[in-house]
Amino acid sequence: MSKEELKIGETSKPRFEFRSFGQNFDNAHFRMSRLSVPVPEKVWERHSDEIYIMSRTNDINNTKIRDGKMDIKTFVQSVDGLEQWNPLMKGEFPMKREVLLNEVFPAFQVEIPELTKDIFTFDEFIEMINSHKDLQAVKVHKQRFGYMVNDTICEYGIVLVNGARIVTVNSESTEVGNILKTISDLGLEGVENINYLQAIKRVTGMIDKPLNN
Numbered sequence: 369m370s371k372e373e374l375k376i377g378e379t380s381k382p383r384f385e386f387r388s389f390g391q392n393f394d395n396a397h398f399r400m401s402r403l404s405v406p407v408p409e410k411v412w413e414r415h416s417d418e419i420y421i422m423s424r425t426n427d428i429n430n431t432k433i434r435d436g437k438m439d440i441k442t443f444v445q446s447v448d449g450l451e452q453w454n455p456l457m458k459g460e461f462p463m464k465r466e467v468l469l470n471e472v473f474p475a476f477q478v479e480i481p482e483l484t485k486d487i488f489t490f491d492e493f494i495e496m497i498n499s500h501k502d503l504q505a506v507k508v509h510k511q512r513f514g515y516m517v518n519d520t521i522c523e524y525g526i527v528l529v530n531g532a533r534i535v536t537v538n539s540e541s542t543e544v545g546n547i548l549k550t551i552s553d554l555g556l557e558g559v560e561n562i563n564y565l566q567a568i569k570r571v572t573g574m575i576d577k578p579l580n581n
Contacts, residue, residue, distance in 0.1 A: 386550075386551055414511075422572065511526040512524075529572065
């Protein structure tokens with residue numbers, strides 16, 4: 369079976385991913401920029417404002433909202449220390465009670481609040497989240513710089529988590545071997561691989577553990 373040709377900025381079959389967070393990945397970013405093949409101008413630099421819904425009782429479903437649209441991904445497996453995630457649901461606001469009851473709140477793995485309306489606006493949903501003892505809406509701004517190394521989609525990102533500045537590096541592909549080579553080429557061997565869920569929980573204090581550096 370031939371390998372799928374990855375194209376940065378486009379969707380593919382579920383990818384494996386290496387990602388880490390900390391205060392300084394300047395060396396890895398420099399090497400990433402030098403080793404990268406040319407990439408489309410649209411991914412040179414991207415900005416986005418997102419809201420992540422954090423749950424104290426869930427570490428396998430990753431929920432974020434951008435431009436009024438909700439995207440939930442679920443953890444599938446770990447291979448050679450790399451994580452694979454699949455889409456679980458997509459939705460947008462206003463959102464029907466049935467979707468919140470049957471898809472969204474079950475993904476948080478928490479007690480479902482009383483849903484007294486048929487349709488909920490974005491603001492009403494966020495109010496429910498922030499009033500729930502096990503949930504928290506976290507504002508995340510991303511400034512991402514895209515690259516492509518060893519046929520893996522890479523990025524260096526400056527991330528503000530409720531205003532707290534951290535940086536991230538990642539490499540993702542459908543081919544595990546290509547990611548492992550990229551990790552080595554970028555000087556990231558031995559660096560912790562964690563996802564946005566874990567990083568945000570550490571920054572906000574849900575998890576009492578530091579980031580990589």
